[in-house]
Amino acid sequence: MRTTCKTLEPLLHDYAEGWLEEAGRARVQRHLLRCATCQEKLKAWSAVGRALRELPRLPAPACPHGAPPNESEPRLALRLALAMCLPVALLITAYGNHWQLPNWEQFTPYEPLLQLTERAQGWVLTIWSWLRGVL
Amino acid sequence: MQDDAALVERCLRGDTGAFDALVERYRDRVFSLAFRILGEASTAEDAMQEAFLRAYTRLPLYDPAQSFATWLLCLTTRVCLNTRRDRATEMRYLEQAAKAIPPAPTPEERLYEREQRRTLQRLLLRLPTSQRAAILLYYYEELPVAEVARALGVPEGTVKTWLYRGREHLRRWLEEELG
Numbered sequence: 001m002r003t004t005c006k007t008l009e010p011l012l013h014d015y016a017e018g019w020l021e022e023a024g025r026a027r028v029q030r031h032l033l034r035c036a037t038c039q040e041k042l043k044a045w046s047a048v049g050r051a052l053r054e055l056p057r058l059p060a061p062a063c064p065h066g067a068p069p070n071e072s073e074p075r076l077a078l079r080l081a082l083a084m085c086l087p088v089a090l091l092i093t094a095y096g097n098h099w100q101l102p103n104w105e106q107f108t109p110y111e112p113l114l115q116l117t118e119r120a121q122g123w124v125l126t127i128w129s130w131l132r133g134v135l
Numbered sequence: 136m137q138d139d140a141a142l143v144e145r146c147l148r149g150d151t152g153a154f155d156a157l158v159e160r161y162r163d164r165v166f167s168l169a170f171r172i173l174g175e176a177s178t179a180e181d182a183m184q185e186a187f188l189r190a191y192t193r194l195p196l197y198d199p200a201q202s203f204a205t206w207l208l209c210l211t212t213r214v215c216l217n218t219r220r221d222r223a224t225e226m227r228y229l230e231q232a233a234k235a236i237p238p239a240p241t242p243e244e245r246l247y248e249r250e251q252r253r254t255l256q257r258l259l260l261r262l263p264t265s266q267r268a269a270i271l272l273y274y275y276e277e278l279p280v281a282e283v284a285r286a287l288g289v290p291e292g293t294v295k296t297w298l299y300r301g302r303e304h305l306r307r308w309l310e311e312e313l314g
């Protein structure tokens with residue numbers, strides 16, 4: 001009986017989630033009819049699932065690190081605009097130095113541009129918070 | 136109130152106010168998920184900011200066939216999983232986090248349930264990070280297995296195994312702690 005329960009356990013989980021086909025469902029149901037242990041486990045699992053679903057939503061902090069609202073705090077859009085400036089400047093510098101356009105046939109601009117942008121945002125935000133500290 | 140699709144549309148046309156509206160709508164949800172994955176408020180807040188920045192830059196890649204909420208939560212999860220932390224730091228957060236999470240009781244809630252919920256929040260942090268992320272996306276955010284798999288970059292079978300192991304661990308630990 002013990003080994004049956006152990007081998008059946010992953011199947012029992014799939015049963016609890018409703019992922020089983022007819023044959024698997026019947027097999028689990030047959031076992032459940034004569035196994036109180038697995039019945040208990042099934043009940044406990046759905047209790048865990050329910051408790052997870054009912055975890056409360058937490059309020060996000062209103063401002064960065066609990067600081068009070070500040071008029072001089074730039075809006076997200078402005079910060080994003082600033083963050084975009086650096087990669088654009090980098091690209092202009094890179095292509096400007098060679099005085100030629102890239103080979104557009106082989107150039108897939110989106111992914112590398114995005115990666116560069118995302119990396120650059122980090123720097124800009126760091127510089128920005130440093131600037132705020134100084135000013 | 137406009138639906139997400141309309142706000143995304145406005146945002147793609149260059150209306151930045153529309154993005155602020157999306158941030159306002161989802162910040163609690165994104166923060167809660169990040170907090171439950173990372174277990175610590177200031178790290179979760181950083182992850183939230185990073186997730187919104189990424190959402191903004193990647194908005195042109197968003198496929199409107201998928202719900203915006205799902206897309207954003209998957210993106211948030213990936214940001215959280217990339218927040219690299221060593222295990223020792225993570226364990227240190229564990230106890231702090233348990234104290235910091237409000238129990239948020241409802242009047243009709245029985246004492247046992249409240250206790251169980253509080254314990255569950257703490258035990259969640261004991262799971263390996265990707266297992267925890269899978270559990271949270273599937274049960275807490277109620278995303279389908281396919282979406283969870285896509286978010287975590289693993290096959291659906293792996294997600295199912297993580298869900299099974301994670302839930303079994305939680306069941307056993309809860310039984311040990313609450314009897």
Ligand SMILES: [Zn+2]
Pocket residue numbers: 004005031035036037038039
């Ligand atoms: Zn059994």
